[in-house]
Amino acid sequence: MFPAAFDYAAPTTLGEALALLEQRGDEAKIMAGGQSLIPLLKLRFAQPALVIDIGRLPAMAGIGRDNGHLSIGALARHVDIERNADLPKLCPILVETVHWISDPLVRNRGTMAGSVCHADPSGDWGSVMLALDASLVAHSQSGERVIPADGFFQGPFTTTLRPDEIVTEIRLPMPKGPAGGAYNKLERKVGDFATVAVAVYVELSGGKIANAGIGLTAVGETNIKATAAEKALIGHEPTDELIAEAARLASEAAHPKDDIRGTAAYKKDVVRVYVQRGLKTALGRAKESKS
Ligand SMILES: Cc1cc2nc3c(=O)[nH]c(=O)nc-3n(C[C@H](O)[C@H](O)[C@H](O)COP(=O)(O)OP(=O)(O)OC[C@H]3O[C@@H](n4cnc5c(N)ncnc54)[C@H](O)[C@@H]3O)c2cc1C
Numbered sequence: 001m002f003p004a005a006f007d008y009a010a011p012t013t014l015g016e017a018l019a020l021l022e023q024r025g026d027e028a029k030i031m032a033g034g035q036s037l038i039p040l041l042k043l044r045f046a047q048p049a050l051v052i053d054i055g056r057l058p059a060m061a062g063i064g065r066d067n068g069h070l071s072i073g074a075l076a077r078h079v080d081i082e083r084n085a086d087l088p089k090l091c092p093i094l095v096e097t098v099h100w101i102s103d104p105l106v107r108n109r110g111t112m113a114g115s116v117c118h119a120d121p122s123g124d125w126g127s128v129m130l131a132l133d134a135s136l137v138a139h140s141q142s143g144e145r146v147i148p149a150d151g152f153f154q155g156p157f158t159t160t161l162r163p164d165e166i167v168t169e170i171r172l173p174m175p176k177g178p179a180g181g182a183y184n185k186l187e188r189k190v191g192d193f194a195t196v197a198v199a200v201y202v203e204l205s206g207g208k209i210a211n212a213g214i215g216l217t218a219v220g221e222t223n224i225k226a227t228a229a230e231k232a233l234i235g236h237e238p239t240d241e242l243i244a245e246a247a248r249l250a251s252e253a254a255h256p257k258d259d260i261r262g263t264a265a266y267k268k269d270v271v272r273v274y275v276q277r278g279l280k281t282a283l284g285r286a287k288e289s290k291s
Helices: 014-027 037-042 078-083 092-098 104-109 112-118 124-131 227-233 240-253 264-288
Strands: 007-009 028-031 050-053 063-066 069-073 135-140 143-148 153-155 166-173 179-187 194-205 208-217
Touching: 014 028, 014 050, 014 135, 014 166, 028 037, 069 112, 078 092, 078 104, 078 112, 092 124, 092 179, 092 194, 112 124, 112 166, 124 179, 124 194, 124 208, 179 264, 194 264, 208 227, 208 240, 208 264, 227 240, 240 264
Parallel strands: 007 050, 028 050
Antiparallel strands: 063 069, 069 166, 135 143, 135 166, 179 194, 194 208
16 A cells, blocks of 8 residues: 655754754654554555654764763664674663564664654563663753653553654663663564563662563553562562562553453463563573673
């Protein structure tokens, strides 16, 4: 199917892109890698009057440390994360997750920020962002806004981003002590969207869990932050009983539906098993890490 007709703009500065959004934000769509937007246009689920291709904006694809956080530019593609030489040490869960996303064709064009802005509850990055307590930096003509990932996802394909805003960067806090993460995904075949997936992150201090993050994929209307499970872990020594309790609480936070990928009850149990498994892996990695 062909998309409905639309105007196309390819600004070369952020200021130009923001001015276009200010004028026509309500009827415009930003395009980054186009890996989610173009299928929507072709199916005519989206019929914007204007597509603003931000692919030519300079200085938005960088990945690196900046003022105590890890900065991922909004135009950093999945493949840039896959191939970045520093990320296996700086934030290994990103490198583990990116391999679960589709195939090299999609990873060559799609961006992490595009994926997060798309807000597909089955998207993998959203859960990692929630587990890592990421923030999104958004620009409009009124200035800059830093939006915590927790609260960003409002519903399926819906976020708190305003029509006049462009996400320019994703910020991930750097760990304060030994840290580890894990992303476990159940999929029907290689490259498929998740039946269920779970992102887990822990930081240790003095043998106790100082910080914990758990994000759930494809088990609700949005990626879900399993807050009660996180709270249960923080401040405690990581025993088998504690891990089992956190896994139970995370499963309670999941609200999956029966579908061709499995029943709701099955998916809730996969959440429990994957949180348990992910926590054990993440804790092992935290103990091995030197930071
Ligand atoms: C066959 C196939 C399989 C896939 N499998 C997976 C998978 O297994 N797991 C997974 O997580 N994803 C999967 N995806 C989605 C893929 O990860 C996309 O790359 C991603 O969802 C969107 O990134 P993009 O840069 O292509 O965004 P685009 O398609 O360009 O944009 C997506 C949405 O985000 C908005 N947007 C993009 N960038 C910005 C910005 N900087 N500021 C504001 N709004 C912005 C757009 O307006 C649009 O609404 C798959 C896609 C395909 C086609």
